[in-house]
Amino acid sequence: MLAFLLSDGGPRLVRDYPQPEPGAGYVRVRTIAAGICNTDLELARGYMGFRGVLGHEFVGEALEGRLAGRRVVGGINFGCGRCDACERGLARHCSTRRVLGILGADGALAEELVIPERNLHEVPNAVSNTAAVFAEPVAAACEILDQIGSVRGQRVLVVGDGKLGPLVAQVLARDGGDVSLEGHHLETLEWLADAGVHFAHPRGNGAAFDVVVEATGSPAGLARAIEACVPRGTLVLKTTIAGSHQVDLAPIVINELTVVGSRCGRLESALERLADARVNVEPLVSRRFELREVEQAFAAAAERGTRKVLVEVP
Amino acid sequence: MLAFLLSDGGPRLVRDYPQPEPGAGYVRVRTIAAGICNTDLELARGYMGFRGVLGHEFVGEALEGRLAGRRVVGGINFGCGRCDACERGLARHCSTRRVLGILGADGALAEELVIPERNLHEVPNAVSNTAAVFAEPVAAACEILDQIGSVRGQRVLVVGDGKLGPLVAQVLARDGGDVSLEGHHLETLEWLADAGVHFAHPRGNGAAFDVVVEATGSPAGLARAIEACVPRGTLVLKTTIAGSHQVDLAPIVINELTVVGSRCGRLESALERLADARVNVEPLVSRRFELREVEQAFAAAAERGTRKVLVEVP
Numbered sequence: 064m065l066a067f068l069l070s071d072g073g074p075r076l077v078r079d080y081p082q083p084e085p086g087a088g089y090v091r092v093r094t095i096a097a098g099i100c101n102t103d104l105e106l107a108r109g110y111m112g113f114r115g116v117l118g119h120e121f122v123g124e125a126l127e128g129r130l131a132g133r134r135v136v137g138g139i140n141f142g143c144g145r146c147d148a149c150e151r152g153l154a155r156h157c158s159t160r161r162v163l164g165i166l167g168a169d170g171a172l173a174e175e176l177v178i179p180e181r182n183l184h185e186v187p188n189a190v191s192n193t194a195a196v197f198a199e200p201v202a203a204a205c206e207i208l209d210q211i212g213s214v215r216g217q218r219v220l221v222v223g224d225g226k227l228g229p230l231v232a233q234v235l236a237r238d239g240g241d242v243s244l245e246g247h248h249l250e251t252l253e254w255l256a257d258a259g260v261h262f263a264h265p266r267g268n269g270a271a272f273d274v275v276v277e278a279t280g281s282p283a284g285l286a287r288a289i290e291a292c293v294p295r296g297t298l299v300l301k302t303t304i305a306g307s308h309q310v311d312l313a314p315i316v317i318n319e320l321t322v323v324g325s326r327c328g329r330l331e332s333a334l335e336r337l338a339d340a341r342v343n344v345e346p347l348v349s350r351r352f353e354l355r356e357v358e359q360a361f362a363a364a365a366e367r368g369t370r371k372v373l374v375e376v377p
Numbered sequence: 378m379l380a381f382l383l384s385d386g387g388p389r390l391v392r393d394y395p396q397p398e399p400g401a402g403y404v405r406v407r408t409i410a411a412g413i414c415n416t417d418l419e420l421a422r423g424y425m426g427f428r429g430v431l432g433h434e435f436v437g438e439a440l441e442g443r444l445a446g447r448r449v450v451g452g453i454n455f456g457c458g459r460c461d462a463c464e465r466g467l468a469r470h471c472s473t474r475r476v477l478g479i480l481g482a483d484g485a486l487a488e489e490l491v492i493p494e495r496n497l498h499e500v501p502n503a504v505s506n507t508a509a510v511f512a513e514p515v516a517a518a519c520e521i522l523d524q525i526g527s528v529r530g531q532r533v534l535v536v537g538d539g540k541l542g543p544l545v546a547q548v549l550a551r552d553g554g555d556v557s558l559e560g561h562h563l564e565t566l567e568w569l570a571d572a573g574v575h576f577a578h579p580r581g582n583g584a585a586f587d588v589v590v591e592a593t594g595s596p597a598g599l600a601r602a603i604e605a606c607v608p609r610g611t612l613v614l615k616t617t618i619a620g621s622h623q624v625d626l627a628p629i630v631i632n633e634l635t636v637v638g639s640r641c642g643r644l645e646s647a648l649e650r651l652a653d654a655r656v657n658v659e660p661l662v663s664r665r666f667e668l669r670e671v672e673q674a675f676a677a678a679a680e681r682g683t684r685k686v687l688v689e690v691p
Contacts, residue, residue, distance in 0.1 A: 110627075148608060153608070153609070156608035156609060156632065156633070210633070210635075285626075294462065294467070294470035295467070295470060300626065300629060300630050301630070302630065303627040303630045303631060308623065308624065308625075308626070309622065309623060310622065310624050310626065311622075312599075312614065312622070312624065312638075313424070313617040314638075315614060315636070315638035316614050316615070316616065316617045316638040316639065316640055317617060317638070317640060318470065318638065319470070319524070319637070319638045319639060319640055320637075320638045321524075321635060321636070321637050321638070322629070322635070322636035322637075322638070323633070323634075323635050323636075324626075324628075324629035324630040324631070324632065324633045324634045324635070324636070325630065325633060326630055326631060326633055
C-alpha cells in the first residue's frame with residue numbers, strides 16, 4: 064500500500080509498504096484523510112528517533128470490529144492496559160506505551176492503519192471529514208482545561224497563530240477566557256473574532272496575562288510566553304521541540320510561575336465541540352493533497368504561514 | 378562602616394562605606410550575623426546586574442522604631458505598598474520592588490542596614506542568632522507548601538544537598554512527605570534521619586517521585602529533576618541560575634509535568650519552625666567568619682561541599 068515512511072534517509076512515499084496486520088485487540092482502519100502537524104515536522108528532524116509511517120491526526124473507516132463501516136477517529140496512545148496509569152485512564156502516560164505515528168507504531172499517512180479497538184470513537188454525522196481530522200489537536204487544546212480548570216474571566220494570551228494556536232484560542236475563549244492571540248500571520252484569521260478571540264501584536268502587551276499558552280514550539284516563543292505572564296500566573300507549554308534550547312528559566316522562579324506541560328487530550332471533548340460548531344476548523348485548512356502527493360504536502364506544511372495541510376485518500 | 382560591596386570590579390570589603398540613611402517608613406538595623414547563599418555567589422557572577430552591598434540573610438538589632446533594641450529578621454522584598462500585588466500581601470511580586478542585597482537596595486553584609494519597618498519580625502527567644510540567620514531560606518522552603526499544598530503521603534525527591542536542599546527536605550518531611558535527598562555530600566547529613574529524611578544515590582531511582590524539588594541551581598540538577606518526576610508530577614524550581622542554559626523541555630510536555638517556580642516565603646512560618654525545632658539548622662553551618670574577613674568567607678562559600686557560611690559582626 065501507499066505509505067509515508069520516515070526512515071534514516073528522511074521521510075518519503077513508498078508504494079509497496081506491507082499492509083498492517085492487527086494484533087489482539089487491534090482493528091484495521093482505512094484512512095479517509097490525515098493532517099500534518101508540527102510534531103510530524105519535528106519527527107522528520109529527529110525528534111523521538113521515530114522510524115515508521117508518520118501521521119497521527121486522522122479520520123478513517125473502521126474495517127472490522129464493533130464500529131466496522133463507521134467513520135472513526137482514534138486515541139493515539141496505545142497503553143498496556145494494565146499499569147497504574149492505564150487503569151486511571153491515562154494511557155498517554157503508560158511507561159510502555161506506543162504512540163501512533165510517533166513512538167513504535169505506524170501512523171495514519173497511509174492507506175490503512177491498525178489501532179487498538181478501544182481507542183476508536185465514532186464520528187458524529189454533524190462532523191465533516193475535514194473537521195474530524197482536527198479531533199486530535201482540538202482534544203490537545205481541551206486538555207488545557209482538564210489540567211488547569213476553567214479560564215473564565217482570566218486574561219489569556221496564546222502565543223503562536225500557526226496550526227495549534229487558533230484551536231487553543233477558540234477553546235479557551237468559548238470557556239469564557241478573555242483571549243488574545245499573538246502571531247505573525249493574523250490577517251487570515253479575522254473569522255476568529257466570532258469566537259471572541261482578540262488579536263495581539265507581538266510583544267505589545269507586557270506582562271499582563273494570567274494564563275499564557277506557548278504554541279509556537281520555538282525558543283523565542285517560549286521567551287515571549289514567560290515574559291507575558293503575570294507574577295504567579297500560569298504558563299502552558301503546548302508544543303514539544305526537538306533537542307535542547309537556550310532558555311533563561313530565572314523569571315519562572317522570580318515570578319513564581321506555574322508551568323504546565325500539556326499534551327494529548329480526550330477525543331470525546333473534541334468531537335462534542337466539533338459537532339456543535341463551538342470550534343471552527345475548516346478555515347484553518349491551508350492546502351489539500353492526495354496521499355500520492357504526500358511529499359509535496361509535507362513540504363507545504365513546513366512553509367511559514369501554512370496552517371493545516373490535509374492529505375486525502377481517495 | 379565596614380560593608381561587602383559588589384561593584385564592577387567584583388565583590389570586596391570596603392572600610393568607609395557611608396552609614397545608611399533610613400527614608401520614610403524605614404529603620405536602621407545593626408547586623409548581628411548574616412549568611413551567604415548561592416544567590417550571592419550568582420550575583421557576584423552578574424545575575425540581576427546588582428551593584429551594592431550584598432547579603433539578604435541576617436539577624437540584627439533594630440536601632441529605632443517599635444522594635445528598637447529587639448532582635449529582628451526582615452522580609453527582603455521592599456514593595457511600593459500600594460499596588461495590587463502589595464495589597465494582596467505579595468510585595469515580593471510588586472513590579473517596582475527593591476530587594477535587600479539583590480535589587481536596588483543595599484544588603485546585610487555590613488555593620489548596619491536599613492529596611493522598611495513593616496518588614497521586620499521579632500526573633501523569639503527560643504531561636505538563636507545562628508538559627509535566625511536561616512529564617513529567610515527556611516521561609517523559602519516553606520513557600521513550597523504555600524504554593525503546592527501539603528505533600529503528606531507523597532514521594533518527594535529533593536535534588537541537591539547544598540545550602541537549601543537540606544532545609545527543604547526537613548520542611549517537607551515534617552509535613553508528612555516521604556522525602557529523599559539526593560546529592561554528593563550526604564556523609565555529613567546523617568542527622569537528617571531524625572527528621573525522617575532518606576538519602577538517595579544520584580540517578581538511582583528513575584522516574585519515581587510525585588514531587589521533585591530542584592535545589593542545585595545547575596542545568597544538570599534540573600535535567601535530573603525532570604527525569605525523576607512521574608508523569609503528571611510536580612517539579613518545584615527553587616533556585617535561580619544566572620543566564621540561559623541548554624535545557625530539553627520536551628519531557629515536561631510529554632509527561633505533562635507541572636513546574637512551579639518558587640522563591641521567597643513568609644518569615645512567620647520559618648520562625649515558628651525554628652522556635653520549636655521542627656527544622657534543625659545549626660549542623661548546616663560549615664564555617665564562621667567575622668565581617669572584616671568577609672572576602673575569605675565569600676571564597677569559602679563558593680567551595681564545593683560547603684554549606685552555610687556565617688559572617689558575624691562582633
